[in-house]
Amino acid sequence: MMEHEIIDVIRETFKKNLVSLLVVGSYATYDFVKGYSDYDLLVFVMDQSRTRTNVTLDELSTKYSIDIRCSVRPIEDLNNRILNNDQATRFIGNLGLLDLKLHARPLYGENVADAIPDIRIMVGKSWTRNLVQ
Secondary structure, three states: HHHHHHOOOOOOOHHHHHHEEEEEHHHHHOOOOOOOOOOOEEEEEOOOOOOOOOOHHEEEEEEOOOEEEEEEEEEHHHHHHHOOOOOHHHHHHHHHHEEEEEOOOOEEEHHHHHHHHOOOHHHHHHHHHHOEE
């Protein structure tokens, strides 16, 4: 029920600018601990300049007794990260991509994790070069 309400708020907030809504962290991997874990959301939008970067979900946080956090990023940032994943300076960013691919759970919109290359491709392009240098 909570996720349906979150989707409604996010859809109303971002309207046509919304590309994807993902759950990340312990709720995405079903490792949450009731009373301890928070609920982390990642929103990708077409144009971040056309929307606010902070979304408050305080009413739902109170209703469900959980801290709901929402991060908003332009889809262009994700696309740039994917396109530049073979640069040696991108090692930490690639770890973030892999985490997103493996552990994010789509709630609404496009499953942007599908655009992230297979782990073996990323390892071959970047990780080995970083580890050898």
